[in-house]
Amino acid sequence: MSDTILEYLIYAVVALLVIVVMIIYLKKQKRESNEVDEKIAQAKEDGLHEPVSLYPVVDPDRCIKSGACISACPEDDILGIRNGKATTINASHCIGHGACLRACPVEAISLWIGTEKRGVELPHISATFETNVPGIFIAGELGGMGLIRNAVKQGAEAVENIVKTIKKGGTAEYDLIVVGAGPAGISATLAATKANLKVLTLEQGTLGGTVFTFPRSKIVMTHPMDLPLHGKVKLKETSKPELLKLWQSVLAKNNISIKENSKVDTIIPEDNLFNVITISGEKYTTKTVLLTIGRRGTPRRLNVIGEDSENVAYRLLEPEDINGKKIVIVGGGDSAVESALLLADENKVTLSYRGAAFTRLKPKNAEKIKKAIDDQLIDVKFNSNVVSIEPKVIHYTENESKEILKLENDLIYIFAGGELPTQFLKKIGIKVTTKFGDVVLKPR
Secondary structure (H helix, E strand, C coil): CCHHHHHHHHHHHHHHHHHHHHHHHHHHHHHHHHHHHHHHHHHHHCCCCCCCCEEEEECCCCCCCCCHHHHHCCCCCCEEEECCEEEECCHHHCCCCCHHHHHCCCCCEEEEECCCCCCEEEECCCCCCECCCCCEEECCHHHCCCCHHHHHHHHHHHHHHHHHHCCCCCCCCEEEEEECCCHHHHHHHHHHHHCCCCEEEECCCCCCHHHHHCCCCCEEECCCEEECCCEEECCCCEEHHHHHHHHHHHHHHCCCCCECCCCEEEEEEECCEEEEEECCCCEEEEEEEEECCCCCCEECCCCCECCCCCCEECCCCCHHHCCCCEEEEECCCHHHHHHHHHHHCCCEEEEECCCCCCCCCCHHHHHHHHHHHHCCCEEEECCEEEEEECCCEEEEEECCCCCCEEEECCEEEECCCEECCHHHHHHCCCCEEEECCEEEECCC
């Protein structure tokens, strides 16, 4: 055999191997794409494909299918590779931590809020967190960034920008008043203290804001965060009591006090300052204001007779102290389901939900509630609506029937979401618009 023929044979074998590898690769890619297609179809059927809060949007022209975004995401099936490009699957499960955005090597991912079908109300905020009212800033959940780690980061960043705007002198009592002592508010307060600003923080409830209303054993932080005047918090998983204890410790160490049970009623500009007035009539003056209140700080009511009864509550604080009770929980979101699961072992729990199925639960909660139903630990009444409440009985309808049914109970917990403080924002002059798809966070 001549050298030329041998050389041709070697080339032919190599070419054949390349073709075989390409065929295997393309088949694998096709199989993976089909699997993602099936997951997307299932997500649409379960009502999980449409985002309800922040969600990733992939630029297909920049995506190189590295898979880094999928590996970085700690949630299940938020993103997948389809036809050689990353795409969203269960968008409603995204909690906006931005791990995918930071992991993408070609900066092909942004975080968006709102879609063509589902708009989300957001106040107008500039890149420096300032609203259309000069001197009033917004950070955290109200601005669309609800995850604790991100809210903490925004609170500190907002103060960095506020420091640049504050002028010396003037008659105001404070350089900055922070409204809300949740994650963003606490971070902002610490950052303001570090920057030597005279700061006052007002909280309508208690320290921790909405975090304080989480069930005691709920895990509320799954990623490290940088806390001003403290440094990096390296705990991968933190319970509510641990997180609150950390905040209390850092605040106490720096001689910072939060004025609790002080709900702000209005903010009135006057010359070069703001008058901040609480519902109890207290009045403070400040050069700048930072709003770090939650999007759902005020629980949504059912507006039914008897809702003001003593046995009705909108938050579950000490589930371990409740046992031997007949309990009705109203709602179908994560808060309702998690509370039902916490109470199920020691109580008879009935969960009333107006929907036909749970559609927007975190994967772990969906698995747990399904098992609890299968094990008959929790009785779930889908397509049900509470009509009225009595001290020991609730009246409700089921499956669109007009027949009024009764259910005995000792305690009722209502988790029907919360109301955006739109009227408060408009009252102080801040513009609020509905976003039908807008970038909240993009690569830097």
